[in-house]
Amino acid sequence: MHTIASNPQDDPRKAFGTLLQQHRGIVFKVANSYAWQADDRDDLAQEIATQLWHAWPRYDPARSFSTWMYRVALNVAISHVREHSMRLRHDAVPLDAELHEITGTDTSDHEHRHHLLLLQRFIQQQAPLDRALLLLYLDERPQREIADILGISESNVSTKIGRLKQRIQQTL
Template sequence: MKSELEQKFVNLLEKHQNIVHKICRMYADTEAQHKDLFQDITVQLWKAYPKFRGDAKFSTWMYRVALNTAITLYRKQKRRVKTQDIADISFKIEADYYDDTTEQHLKLMYAAVKELNDIDKALVFLYLEDKNYAEISETLGISEVNARVKMNRIKKKLRTIINP
């Protein structure tokens, strides 16, 4: 039988699990890495949950813990040799729904974002999630002005990476 704390945590995790999945997509290259990262983030969230005071929204706190976990694990994995699962390379899309131009633009965008440092990746992720600068600054622990300045610099950097 689950404790009240555990039940509350599970309910909140189920409600906001898309946050974790989106972060996993940003930092994981394969389905296996995605699953591992999701599990690692869930463990870290559970370990930190008893200390959650409710000063911020649960989703904001969740972003912060999940991003910190992903960044920490990503830095550790940078030292390893990268491999790619063949199952991730070959996939089938119905011709009616396939737009090669859009697909190429998305690939360029994701490749460019992967070249950014960990904090900049997190900022782009939150920006793409339509978070306002107040929420971004609270999640990343930086000032709102700093978040705006960083985002403008990141946009310029991404343009340079995509269109050298």
Template sequence: MDRQKQQQFFQEIIEQHKGILFKVARTYCPNVDDRQDLIQEIMIQIWQSIHKYNDQYKISTWLYRISLNVAISFYRKSSTRTQKHTFLNEQVVEVPAEDKSEDEQKLNLLEQFIRELKEIDKALMILYLDDKSHTEIAEILGMSVSNVGTKIGRIKDKLRTRFSQLMS
């Protein structure tokens, strides 16, 4: 593929699948500036890997694989940096409960709980909530289908427990 076709292909896939990048970035980076940095890192990696794309696989699978690998790596670097600096926790400033619908509150809690998961568990939940099959998730993350099912079950139990503790 020549450079012009690569550039056109890159622009098309970013435009059509930017939701994947934003979803991954939002899950791994609650801080807006970090989120923008992560999206840029993901786009750089996609550009650098575009010549390796194998059209035997769905483009979304390929994008998730790159995005999640970059996010996990970025998250690890960011965690090290965060340990050296103190940032205000988003939970310090809360909007009063009456300003949010109950569904919106639950969704925000779910996002918070997912952000608190281990890196691979975050990736699993992103893909699960995006209605990916266990087979697709296994392919993207490089694990067995049965391991995907087991881990998702455990994560769902953990999230259910967190919600029930708050609601009691």
């Protein structure tokens, strides 16, 4: 007979479920950044949640949950891109059709919408690591946290962000 503990800390499933619910936006941000078709996004989000659960026993509570979650989610997403890169290149849905869903805002201002489309296209064209870096940067994560999530140095984060900003300015 299995009893459920009253304190979420006593039951790993409850603790995990609570934290996953509190930070579920990370899963959706990563899935939206690495998969463009609705079914692929759903599959990727489910795979991220599954891998987070599998990795849960190795989570160190002394560290930030969101940092750990981003690291796992991005690793899963990058693997997803590598495994499905040919299919994604040939079957990607145009961003114009899904801009409203991705941004979650009314983009009635034509210029604003145009800039968002250009930025989304730019992000889509980047290598998986640069895409992850942009996602974290646009989510206003500190450089130290970005470095920790991506497993690179803070100076490398700074350099890569600078280069990406230059490429964005040249593209837009």
